[in-house]
Amino acid sequence: MNKMPQFIFFSGKGGVGKTSMASATAVFYAEKGLKTLIVTTDPAANLSDVFEQEIGHKVTAIHGIENLYAMEIDSDQATAEYRERALAPIREAFGDEMVAIMEEQLQSPCTEEMASFDKFTDFMDTNEYELVIFDTAPTGHTIRLLELPVDWSRHIEESSKGSGQTCMGPVQNIQDAKEKYDNAVKLLQDKEKTHFIFVLQPEATPIKETIRSAKELGEIGINTSEVIVNGILPEEELQNPFFKKRGEMQKKYLKEINEQIQLPKRKMFLLAEEIRGLDILRKVGDVLHNQQEAVNEIESGN
Ligand SMILES: Nc1ncnc2c1ncn2[C@@H]1O[C@H](COP(=O)(O)OP(=O)(O)O)[C@@H](O)[C@H]1O
Ligand SMILES: [Mg+2]
Numbered sequence: 001m002n003k004m005p006q007f008i009f010f011s012g013k014g015g016v017g018k019t020s021m022a023s024a025t026a027v028f029y030a031e032k033g034l035k036t037l038i039v040t041t042d043p044a045a046n047l048s049d050v051f052e053q054e055i056g057h058k059v060t061a062i063h064g065i066e067n068l069y070a071m072e073i074d075s076d077q078a079t080a081e082y083r084e085r086a087l088a089p090i091r092e093a094f095g096d097e098m099v100a101i102m103e104e105q106l107q108s109p110c111t112e113e114m115a116s117f118d119k120f121t122d123f124m125d126t127n128e129y130e131l132v133i134f135d136t137a138p139t140g141h142t143i144r145l146l147e148l149p150v151d152w153s154r155h156i157e158e159s160s161k162g163s164g165q166t167c168m169g170p171v172q173n174i175q176d177a178k179e180k181y182d183n184a185v186k187l188l189q190d191k192e193k194t195h196f197i198f199v200l201q202p203e204a205t206p207i208k209e210t211i212r213s214a215k216e217l218g219e220i221g222i223n224t225s226e227v228i229v230n231g232i233l234p235e236e237e238l239q240n241p242f243f244k245k246r247g248e249m250q251k252k253y254l255k256e257i258n259e260q261i262q263l264p265k266r267k268m269f270l271l272a273e274e275i276r277g278l279d280i281l282r283k284v285g286d287v288l289h290n291q292q293e294a295v296n297e298i299e300s301g302n
Contacts, residue, residue, distance in 0.1 A: 012199035017230040020275035022135035028285030030068035040135040045072040082115035121184040139213040195225040202253035226264040
């Protein structure tokens, strides 16, 4: 990365190491002195496990390191907050009966998605942190989320023709939020401000999914910055037949990655231990970000 972005998104298939790579990156930059927040939008979030402390649906300072904060967005709580924010002006102006009608309209999966988006745009709307790292849910879910506001104008138009209300809340609310969302979309599409990183492993499915997802993001004007190839077996471990065979499989897929993914790449080796606790996170962050700049073609060896 030449110039530091303000936002870094980590995406990829479940289990490839998104949370680990995002957390290690957060630790790395917090230690460099940047006031850093890591937010997870993955319902299967486990930042608490990774940092070995209670986190939850609130910004929490991480013990044992300066400049680092974390939050696990709880989708139920985010939805409740969003609903309440949408309903408050109605309650004031029209009373409880109208609120009951609205409440029903806000019981939809779309409201939940909107609420998650709303929550994370909150973090794009503030300059409180020098770096915000988003550890996102597996790719499909995240892309759907990012597509929402890009579809924005059409959505408003359609809903204003109908009852004047949508799963997002009354049109007036949407209009108010529009500026914030437009701004978030602009930031998401700004290559300098926002980096989008896919994590994958040298295996068939994650490669396919990365290629497809990067293309889908491109269609909504979001550029993929680089990929992290995680879980590479260290060369010196390839002695016994089992690992030798697995190492050969990985080499075949690394070749595919080099050929099919024309993006800067970083590599991360499989460690003997789980990635949790500051010591290991520091080690992983160093390996990831102190290696030479991300390269176009990675080699399989160390
Ligand atoms: N390079 C690695 N070496 C060893 N363990 C790893 C590595 N990358 C990830 N893990 C472990 O794999 C599991 C899944 O990683 P995680 O970061 O939670 O994936 P995701 O967020 O993509 O679902 C975790 O237990 C993590 O500690
Ligand atoms: Mg995760």
